[in-house]
Amino acid sequence: MAYLPRLKEEYKSRVIEALKEEFGYSNVMQVPKLERIVVSRGVGAAVADKKLLEYAVDELTNITGQKAVATISKKDVANFKLRKGVPIGAKVTLRGERMYEFLDRLVTSALPRVRDFNGIKATGFDGRGNYSLGVTEQIIFPEINIDKIKKIDGMNITFVTSAGTDKEAKSLLTELGLPFKKN
Numbered sequence: 001m002a003y004l005p006r007l008k009e010e011y012k013s014r015v016i017e018a019l020k021e022e023f024g025y026s027n028v029m030q031v032p033k034l035e036r037i038v039v040s041r042g043v044g045a046a047v048a049d050k051k052l053l054e055y056a057v058d059e060l061t062n063i064t065g066q067k068a069v070a071t072i073s074k075k076d077v078a079n080f081k082l083r084k085g086v087p088i089g090a091k092v093t094l095r096g097e098r099m100y101e102f103l104d105r106l107v108t109s110a111l112p113r114v115r116d117f118n119g120i121k122a123t124g125f126d127g128r129g130n131y132s133l134g135v136t137e138q139i140i141f142p143e144i145n146i147d148k149i150k151k152i153d154g155m156n157i158t159f160v161t162s163a164g165t166d167k168e169a170k171s172l173l174t175e176l177g178l179p180f181k182k183n
Helices: 006-023 050-064 096-113 166-175
Strands: 034-042 069-072 087-094 130-135 155-161
Touching: 006 096, 006 166, 034 050, 034 096, 050 069, 050 087, 050 096, 087 096, 130 166, 155 166
Parallel strands: none
Antiparallel strands: 034 087, 034 155, 069 087, 130 155
């Protein structure tokens, strides 16, 4: 039997039924699902020092378990001494089993390591069922060795769902274990 991530198994066995009951879906295909997770990181200082970009790519690769790619600038910005086509950040798009594994590690081991953690804000929805979350320090992930850190940086994590509304997306992410703050 092939390996099945814990959260994917939980989605198939429990979450689908809970969402069908909550929103009154008549068909399993109407139930929203998590399509992908995008982890991105801007490295503004990479304009002056190219090594910082390599460190960012390596850290994202270690955190997600998938090779990160460098992102390039789309415009010239004179104030930032930035030219079009210069590498300026790093990103990873996770799908399938790696996506569920990353979400599981994020919820069970990384988020509880945040100082004074009360839950994540529910204001990061975009109106189309996608949720974005900002992490201020990469050292919350157990894959990062704190002794080899050159600079503490944050990252953005975007959850792309097939939900049509923010309410459906929030219910889906709550069922998958994301700890939203209680108002």
